[in-house]
Amino acid sequence: METETATRWLDDAEQCAWRTYLDVNRLLTYQMEKDLQPFGLTNNDYEILVNLSESEDHRMRMSDLATATLQSKSRLSHQITRMESAGLVVRVNCESDRRGLYAVLTEQGMETMRKVAPHHVASVRRHFIDMLTPEALAGLASSLKPVAEQLRDSRGKI
Template structure:
């Protein structure tokens, strides 16, 4: 026989914090996405470009890139196809694993990163960083780190 557990409803303060967090994440993502539109990029495109630009040899295995960007392999494949058509990335076969593929940042992709990154950083500053005090940023990181660690530990677990 199952034991029914009582739902621990959110207090008013917890509900307010939760909804504020949801509002900020949605609104900030929306604004950052809008600020990338003049460059013909989505926030997902930019995240892929960042991951590739920071990786060894400007390449990542598709499976690792899917994991790093929290996308399904199928969704990432479609995303990479669009980015290939724009000349930002290319796919290369993996010599050590015939089924494996690399996503590789092209010269055009790196040039795009160099052009877009300063604008993106300014957008992040304007809509997030500069609105908080240095102390608030430290507190925010300290507050969110346990959540991030918990969720990272749950990745791949169902």
């Protein structure tokens, strides 16, 4: 005989917090995407450029980049193909593993980062950071940190 677990429905305060989080997440993602459009970039493009610009030699193994950006290897491959066409990245074979590939930031990709990053930071400030007090930002970071850590830890288990 199966044991049923009672559903712990959200109370009004929990429902409000959850729905507010969902609203902010969707609206902020939409706004960030909109603010990148004049540069011909998507949020995914920008995230890839950031990861590559911050990595050693401006390169990452495709599998590591897929993990870092929470994309499937197939989806990332299509994304990198589009970014290669735009001259932002190139794929380079991994000498130590014939099947492995690196995504490498081109000089044009780095120049794009230099040009776009100040606008992106201004957008983040305008639509998020400057809307909250320093105390609220610290509380938000502190509150969301255990959620992020638990989700990161469980990523490999899914």
